[in-house]
Amino acid sequence: MDMASLLELCENIRHRILEVVSKNGGHLSSTLGAVELIVGMHRVFDCRENPFIYDVSHQAYAHKLITNRWKEFETLRQFGGMSGFIKPSESDFDYFIAGHSSTSISLGVGVAKAFALQKKNAIPVALIGDGSMSAGLVYEALNELGDRKYPMIIILNDNEMSIAKPIGAISKYLSHLIAGPMYQSVKDRIKKLLEKMPDSATYIAKRFEESFKLITPGILFEEMGINYIGPINGHHLDEVIHALNLAKDMRCPVIIHAQTTKGKGYEIAEGRYEKWHGVGPFDLDTGSSKKATNAQSPTDIYSQTLLELANEDEKIVGATAAMPGGTGLGALIDKYPNRFWDVAIAEQHAVTSMAALAKEGFKPFVSIYSTFLQRAYDQIVHDVGIMSLPVRFAIDRAGIVGEDGETHQGLLDISFLRPIPNMVLFAPRDNASLKSAILFASNHSSSPCAFRYPRGKFIINDGIFENKDFIIGKSELLLEGGKILLIGYGNGVGRAYEVYLSLKTSGIEAGLLDLRFLKPLDKDLKKILNSYSYAFVFSDSYKIGGVGSALLEYIADNDIQIKLHSFEVKDSYISHGNTGMVEKSIGLDSSSAVDYIIKNT
Numbered sequence: 252m253d254m255a256s257l258l259e260l261c262e263n264i265r266h267r268i269l270e271v272v273s274k275n276g277g278h279l280s281s282t283l284g285a286v287e288l289i290v291g292m293h294r295v296f297d298c299r300e301n302p303f304i305y306d307v308s309h310q311a312y313a314h315k316l317i318t319n320r321w322k323e324f325e326t327l328r329q330f331g332g333m334s335g336f337i338k339p340s341e342s343d344f345d346y347f348i349a350g351h352s353s354t355s356i357s358l359g360v361g362v363a364k365a366f367a368l369q370k371k372n373a374i375p376v377a378l379i380g381d382g383s384m385s386a387g388l389v390y391e392a393l394n395e396l397g398d399r400k401y402p403m404i405i406i407l408n409d410n411e412m413s414i415a416k417p418i419g420a421i422s423k424y425l426s427h428l429i430a431g432p433m434y435q436s437v438k439d440r441i442k443k444l445l446e447k448m449p450d451s452a453t454y455i456a457k458r459f460e461e462s463f464k465l466i467t468p469g470i471l472f473e474e475m476g477i478n479y480i481g482p483i484n485g486h487h488l489d490e491v492i493h494a495l496n497l498a499k500d501m502r503c504p505v506i507i508h509a510q511t512t513k514g515k516g517y518e519i520a521e522g523r524y525e526k527w528h529g530v531g532p533f534d535l536d537t538g539s540s541k542k543a544t545n546a547q548s549p550t551d552i553y554s555q556t557l558l559e560l561a562n563e564d565e566k567i568v569g570a571t572a573a574m575p576g577g578t579g580l581g582a583l584i585d586k587y588p589n590r591f592w593d594v595a596i597a598e599q600h601a602v603t604s605m606a607a608l609a610k611e612g613f614k615p616f617v618s619i620y621s622t623f624l625q626r627a628y629d630q631i632v633h634d635v636g637i638m639s640l641p642v643r644f645a646i647d648r649a650g651i652v653g654e655d656g657e658t659h660q661g662l663l664d665i666s667f668l669r670p671i672p673n674m675v676l677f678a679p680r681d682n683a684s685l686k687s688a689i690l691f692a693s694n695h696s697s698s699p700c701a702f703r704y705p706r707g708k709f710i711i712n713d714g715i716f717e718n719k720d721f722i723i724g725k726s727e728l729l730l731e732g733g734k735i736l737l738i739g740y741g742n743g744v745g746r747a748y749e750v751y752l753s754l755k756t757s758g759i760e761a762g763l764l765d766l767r768f769l770k771p772l773d774k775d776l777k778k779i780l781n782s783y784s785y786a787f788v789f790s791d792s793y794k795i796g797g798v799g800s801a802l803l804e805y806i807a808d809n810d811i812q813i814k815l816h817s818f819e820v821k822d823s824y825i826s827h828g829n830t831g832m833v834e835k836s837i838g839l840d841s842s843s844a845v846d847y848i849i850k851n852t
Contacts, residue, residue, distance in 0.1 A: 272327070273533050275327050282310045283516055285408055302347070303378070306355035311378075328656075330826075350659055356379060356389055357391065360392050377403070377406065379405060380408045385595030393477060394475065401504060404495070410485075481507055481509065550704075552685050568608055570591070572597055573594075573597075577620065599630050614641070618645045618647065621647070650705045650792070654827050662791070682709060728764050729763045733761045733783075735784070738789065746789040747763055750844050759848075786815040792819055798819065799817025
């Protein structure tokens with residue numbers, strides 16, 4: 252394509268993204284801001300030979316549209332449709348799955364190593380946002396890349412904060428000069444000169460090269476051994492293409508610093524607005540949401556309740572990892588900036604730093620999505636668990652999260668937290684009991700503890716059952732009767748209650764138990780279980796190592812004669828789509844559970 256055709260393509264891509272995301276929901280501001288960068292990547296490189304590695308990959312809608320998915324794009328994030336992230340099983344043009352941040356450079360280094368061993372004349376191209384640069388994995392990868400000097404291109408999409416402040420036209424000119432043949436030639440000559448010169452003369456030569464770097468904003472990367480181009484305007488397509496061609500010819504590690512605007516092309520969303528990062532269906536003309544938002548979410552309840560407790564107790568502190576809005580911690584950071592912190596994309600640091608605060612007598616709350624807590628597992632075990640420090644883990648987005656799919660499902664936290672000695676695990680069933688759970692966590696000071704709650708809303712509404720305080724290791728028998736016991740944990744209590752109502756309509760009596768605590772289990776559980784012939788478990792978690800597994804261990808240890816079946820997620824990754832449709836597809840919806848219970852009791 253000529254330049255005019257490429258610019259027209261960029262406009263068409265933006266129009267298509269807005270058209271579909273306004274109907275389906277999805278990631279918006281980041282993907283609108285990356286259009287010219289991705290078009291430029293495809294103009295300069297064939298991604299079948301030179302893999303494109305997208306960090307997080309929610310900014311890669313333009314890539315999907317360019318690579319034969321224009322029509323299919325209308326199924327974005329729908330059940331059975333196109334993923335909102337890069338997915339190799341969806342297209343041969345997608346190189347590596349990505350839903351968590353800060354992995355692209357490490358992956359790129361691995362690809363570069365493979366190409367070196369295979370003697371392939373190809374270059375991995377990574378696109379990473381400035382926010383992702385806050386994670387330690389990035390610098391581990393850059394450290395090795397700068398030492399090994401593998402050919403690799405890293406495009407830094409700077410759309411929110413500057414890594415280093417631009418120094419105007421002179422800096423821009425010199426940055427291009429550094430990437431060009433003259434500077435590279437001078438640099439090579441300096442190196443050869445240094446090898447031949449006596450030690451007494453090398454000082455002047457070194458100062459000459461260093462002074463050239465110091466007047467550019469790329470000194471951080473240059474000092475790590477990564478060549479730097481930029482800053483460039485990431486929306487000037489000819490500038491993007493020029494920089495990519497320069498980097499391609501250099502045959503070494505290069506970082507291109509591109510400055511872009513989030514939401515580019517849709518004025519309502521342009522700028523640093525967190526609410527436009529991920530959106531539900533909205534009206535294109537006004538930007539207003541098409542979904543009713545009157546009901547309070549568990550995240551809202553968590554935010555309000557923790558703020559109320561923090562107002563009364565100055566020992567309460569907390570941290571989140573780049574998700575202050577998503578976890579509800581934003582309001583606490585605003586009011587108490589010296590007690591609550593957004594540590595950026597650094598879940599490991601969030602956990603370990605809060606462990607130190609716990610040791611100093613504070614009451615730290617770590618607020619992280621279930622899927623992202625996986626990133627800090629060693630810190631939970633080593634820095635919190637061994638010393639039994641009272642760090643409170645508030646696990647948001649637990650369970651099936653819907654349209655984000657495999658990389659974001661919150662299904663593993665129970666399985667990986669349960670084996671940790673000293674860890675207390677509990678879960679509320681509704682908004683009212685969530686408030687009680689937060690209060691319990693704030694007062695629990697003898698060990699670490701973790702409580703989980705779902706995205707959006709609980710299945711069961713407040714007021715159906717009386718709310719009671721959490722007492723460690725105590726379950727709550729909500730309903731009695733029949734030979735069938737329905738056991739719910741957390742949001743699973745709502746699902747168990749739906750099943751109870753359906754069974755009752757069919758003339759089948761059942762009991763309903765809110766387990767409340769998974770660790771420790773209720774000491775009186777044996778007495779409850781011995782009153783029933785069948786038990787059925789409901790929890791938004793994996794079956795392996797999950798709630799049913801814990802109960803089976805308890806049943807075996809206590810020689811209880813009861814048949815137990817768990818309606819937890821089987822051993823597979825769960826795809827994206829409407830939560831109800833996803834649950835039905837894997838047999839976890841209420842009607843499927845009722846059918847199974849009737850046939851097997």
